[in-house]
Amino acid sequence: MIDDALTEAIRLIKSGKRPEAQLILEPFIQENPQNIPAWMWEAEIFLDDLDKIKVMEICLEHNPDHPQVMKALEILRTRAGLPLVPPPMPAPVVSRYAQPRQITPNYVPAPHVEAPKVVASAVEVPAVQRQTPKTVIPRKHPDWPTIEGAVSFSEVREMRSRYTTYYFAEIGAMYVVNNKDYTFKHPYARKANITPYNAQLLTSLYRPGTGVIVSYDPRNPGRAWVDEWDNSVTKQTLNKIKDQPAVRNELSQRYKSRMGTGCGLLAVGILLTVIGTMYLSSRASGAYIAFTGLIAIGLIQFVSGLFGWLWHMD
Numbered sequence: 001m002i003d004d005a006l007t008e009a010i011r012l013i014k015s016g017k018r019p020e021a022q023l024i025l026e027p028f029i030q031e032n033p034q035n036i037p038a039w040m041w042e043a044e045i046f047l048d049d050l051d052k053i054k055v056m057e058i059c060l061e062h063n064p065d066h067p068q069v070m071k072a073l074e075i076l077r078t079r080a081g082l083p084l085v086p087p088p089m090p091a092p093v094v095s096r097y098a099q100p101r102q103i104t105p106n107y108v109p110a111p112h113v114e115a116p117k118v119v120a121s122a123v124e125v126p127a128v129q130r131q132t133p134k135t136v137i138p139r140k141h142p143d144w145p146t147i148e149g150a151v152s153f154s155e156v157r158e159m160r161s162r163y164t165t166y167y168f169a170e171i172g173a174m175y176v177v178n179n180k181d182y183t184f185k186h187p188y189a190r191k192a193n194i195t196p197y198n199a200q201l202l203t204s205l206y207r208p209g210t211g212v213i214v215s216y217d218p219r220n221p222g223r224a225w226v227d228e229w230d231n232s233v234t235k236q237t238l239n240k241i242k243d244q245p246a247v248r249n250e251l252s253q254r255y256k257s258r259m260g261t262g263c264g265l266l267a268v269g270i271l272l273t274v275i276g277t278m279y280l281s282s283r284a285s286g287a288y289i290a291f292t293g294l295i296a297i298g299l300i301q302f303v304s305g306l307f308g309w310l311w312h313m314d
Contacts (some may be wrong), residue, residue, distance in 0.1 A: 034060035149175030149214040169202035255308035262302030269294035
């Protein structure tokens with residue numbers, strides 16, 4: 001499974017579909033941070049050597065003193081005219097953006113747990129080349145300082161695969177460090193395989209201007225993270241939203257509509273079965289026909305709608 005995901009990402013990069021490859025690589029890297037070939041191919045997605053350096057620095061945090069990563073960083077920093085040793089950390093400053101959104105006291109962000117070490121398969125490791133840029137999604141380091149920021153945009157996105165379509169909420173945040181503006185994007189709940197409606201709920205929670213607490217890398221402030229947007233807390237966040245009276249009422253109406261659709265399909269299936277059976281029995285004794293597929297779909301729709309409606313009743 002690991003080899004399949006990485007091989008597909010490499011194929012997409014070689015065919016010029018780097019954004020699609022990044023949608024596969026970044027979740028893969030988050031689950032397998034010790035897979036060095038995956039980090040190397042992630043760096044291949046970027047055009048600017050500074051972006052490549054950021055990727056490899058994150059890789060080095062997860063793989064301290066790895067010779068291959070340190071060699072790649074040395075080559076990139078030399079080519080970009082940067083010192084081999086990163087500059088000292090700048091002190092954080094207070095943001096001028098909106099106050100952060102109040103977080104429920106009971107809410108505790110899920111701690112970051114590194115994935116177990118995975119032995120990388122024998123895949124091709126690319127040479128460092130210039131490619132199309134795109135903002136990397138980092139993982140928060142425990143020593144990163146925090147600062148007040150604000151949501152800059154939130155939109156529902158979809159990602160199509162061969163067999164299905166996945167939905168997630170892409171959210172951007174803006175913040176200021178040392179009087180310089182920074183922004184970053186995060187595909188919130190991309191790994192959660194949520195419905196379009198759930199993605200809309202998440203974007204409604206984080207409307208533009210909503211305050212958030214941003215953690216950023218003091219050596220490279222363009223790398224940032226928001227604990228609230230961690231995919232591990234997506235289900236808890238959606239449950240909090242769905243507990244609101246207005247959302248519960250809307251969900252109740254949706255499930256009632258599903259019940260009506262199920263009843264209609266069930267009635268049509270039974271009616272067609274009766275008509276077909278009467279027609280065939282008049283021509284051949286004992287013959288009958290049953291529209292089991294239509295009846296089964298209608299029954300599933302009705303039962304799921306009934307349970308959902310009962311669950312969301314006030």
